[in-house]
Amino acid sequence: MSDTATTSTRTPVDFWFDPLCPWAWMTSRWVLEVEKVRDIEVRWHIMSLAVLNEDKLDDLPENYREMLATKAWKPVRVVTAAWQKHGAEVLGPLYTALGTRIHNNGEGPTLEAVAGALADVGLPADLIDYADQEDFEFDAELRASHKEGIDKVGQEVGTPVIALPGPDGEQIAFFGPVVTPAPKGEAAARLWDGSVAVASVPGFYEIKRTRTKGPDFSNL
Numbered sequence: 001m002s003d004t005a006t007t008s009t010r011t012p013v014d015f016w017f018d019p020l021c022p023w024a025w026m027t028s029r030w031v032l033e034v035e036k037v038r039d040i041e042v043r044w045h046i047m048s049l050a051v052l053n054e055d056k057l058d059d060l061p062e063n064y065r066e067m068l069a070t071k072a073w074k075p076v077r078v079v080t081a082a083w084q085k086h087g088a089e090v091l092g093p094l095y096t097a098l099g100t101r102i103h104n105n106g107e108g109p110t111l112e113a114v115a116g117a118l119a120d121v122g123l124p125a126d127l128i129d130y131a132d133q134e135d136f137e138f139d140a141e142l143r144a145s146h147k148e149g150i151d152k153v154g155q156e157v158g159t160p161v162i163a164l165p166g167p168d169g170e171q172i173a174f175f176g177p178v179v180t181p182a183p184k185g186e187a188a189a190r191l192w193d194g195s196v197a198v199a200s201v202p203g204f205y206e207i208k209r210t211r212t213k214g215p216d217f218s219n220l
Contacts, residue, residue, distance in 0.1 A: 010040055010041040011038075011040045012040075012165070013041065013163070013164045014043050014161075014164070015028060015031060015160055016045045016148075016160055016162075017046065018046070018049045020049060020071065021049060023160075025102075025103045027176060027182070029099075030179060030182035030183060033188035034188050034189060038189055043088070044088070044091035044092045044095060045091070045145050046076060046079055047149045047150060048146050049158060050073050052146070052150065052159075054068075074114065074131035078118070079095070080130075081130040094117060094118070097117035097118075100117075111131055114128060114131060115128045153175050161173060161174070174195065177195055178211070
């Protein structure tokens with residue numbers, strides 16, 4: 001990022017995440033690296049794997065259905081409540097605190113990890129009460145945020161979703177990139193430039209190769 005860049009001149013980049021997803025976590029660490037070397041400003045938004053898959057449960061493996069039912073709702077409810085009660089500016093720091101505990105430290109999406117993340121960023125401890133609130137107070141806001149992100153890329157993909165202004169004023173949006181480990185420095189910048197260039201081509205839909213390695217899902 002240039003010395004003269006300011007918040008008002010940087011390109012806004014919208015990033016939708018579910019705190020449970022290890023792939024979104026890796027991509028989020030990459031986009032923060034990009035923020036250091038390109039004139040972009042990341043704005044964080046919530047989406048939900050549980051919402052995404054709630055109409056597809058019969059087609060999912062049993063272990064994935066169980067994960068969604070028992071682990072996916074709690075972190076995203078707490079993050080949504082924090083956003084609604086304390087503003088969008090808490091999303092980035094809270095996501096970093098959550099992801100560090102859940103993914104990097106191997107704590108998994110436990111209530112203890114979520115409570116610890118709240119403490120890490122100085123948010124009220126009683127936000128943890130929203131984790132088990134089945135009649136969730138901010139369900140409409142969660143679903144609206146999720147819909148805003150997923151509508152940009154379609155129901156066939158997941159988290160993360162990245163969107164930014166295109167050269168013609170229309171927003172460019174794409175899923176991913178799925179990458180591990182998160183590249184840094186100029187490697188991060190090259191991946192960013194390539195991703196934006198590919199996504200900006202009219203009619204472009206997909207580029208993919210088989211995963212040969214990835215984050216450890218055993219903590220989820």
